Amino acid sequence: MRFPLSLTANLTGYLAGKKIRGEEKFPLVMMLEPLHACNLTCTGCGRIREYKSTINEMLTVEQCLAALDDCGAPVVSICGGEPMIYPEIGRLTSEILKRKKNIYLCTNGMFIRKRLNEFEPTSRFFFNVHLDGLEKTHDLCVEKDGVFREAIDGIKAAKAAGFLVCSNTTIYKETDLEEIAELFEVLRELGVDGYMMSPAYSYAAVQTKDIFMSREEVREKFQRASQLLEDFNVITSPIYMEYLRGERELMCTAWGNPTYNPRGWKGPCYLMTDAHHATFKEFIDNTPWEKYGRGRDPRCQDCMVQSGYEPSAVLGGNKKLGDTWKMLKWQLSGRMGGAKKGAKTNGHAYGKGNGHSNGHSNSRSSGNDNGHSTSAPIPTSGAPKEEVFRIL
Ligand code: SF4
DSSP states (O other), X not given: OOSOHHHHHHHHHHHXXXXXXXXXXXXXXXXXXXXXXXXXXXXXOHHHHHTGGGTTOBOOHHHHXXXXXXXXXXXXXXXXXXXXXXXXXXXXXXXXXXXXXXXXXXXXXXXXHHHGGGOOOOTTEEXXXXXXXXXXXXXXXXXXXXXXXXXXXXXXXXXXXXXXEEEEEEEOTTOOHHHHHHHHHHHHHTTOOEEEXXXXXXXXXXXXXXXXXXXXXXXXXXXXXXXXXXXXXXXXXXXXXXXXXXXXXXXXXXXGSOEEETTEEEEEXXXXXXXXXXXXXXXXXXXXXXXXXXXXXXXXXXXXXXHHHTTHHHHOSOOOTTHHHHHHHHHHHOOTTSOOTTOOOOOOOGGGOOSOSSSOSSGGGSOOOSSOGGXXXXXXXXXXXXXHHHHO
């Protein structure tokens, strides 16, 4: 199985209920940002710029739960900022799990070992560790030595304690896909249960635009990624991967992955902010959805991001005959905790990343959309480091 059966069952029941009720716009994955503070200080962070004035604010656990109840999504991606510095992260996850929801806790992995005892392993909870390459590359991306090794130690500790762990990798223009294959092999040997990938996308606030890809470049990159990484338990959906490879078109369904943070429901999507809404209903009703997407808004022109298009595989209007069978076959053909058959072990140690394959040091860690803290790197200036360490 590619995912735990409980997750598949929850999603299937949820979707069936929505279909029976004839609902059109509903969420699949709630992107919950309880805070925007982060322990890392990378260059070019979209979140730190956009939310500079509220960087010290945090949602209470009760506010997070009220927002979850408001939208009703079956899956919650807890992101930020770095959610592992949220003081009540243990209580937050346990309250969400009591509601029978599924959680991906998106983290840079640096505090897994320190706070592991605040969590209970269950098939509805994943640590989702963001890694953009092997040691040198990743540490350059996050502008701090030792982050990769601490994340790897966190993964080892979590696996030893019986937790599900997946990884999340942002693919940039100069990402060395051979190195990503090496990274996945390292993670496979640690028993990691799945691998997410997403193309980087430029936040309006990020100045280092040269690291991001055009649609054509995304297509070329993901064609190669599919060839190289097919033997791993990639948990990015096959329909979204077809879109990334340029084999089909999808319409943006940004309401499928709505973002909630200290300012409210962020519209229209994880990347762009034209408004914040007090309730999920207001977010759905007051967002002019017909104005967003490729060909409608110039800011959407090259967008192929996960939060806008992965839900389209399930929610989108341009489904193809055989999509349901394709998704079912994909779920059944996966293997958690190890690579699919045929994966080769090449004996690379995790310290072997060369770090120069991408040619970027500081800038590459900005602009992904999958809700992990290192996707929202925070520069030193203005970052609430004292606040972070006070919390810890
Ligand atoms: S196309 Fe991309 S940028 Fe535009 S609304 Fe959808 S997710 Fe947001």
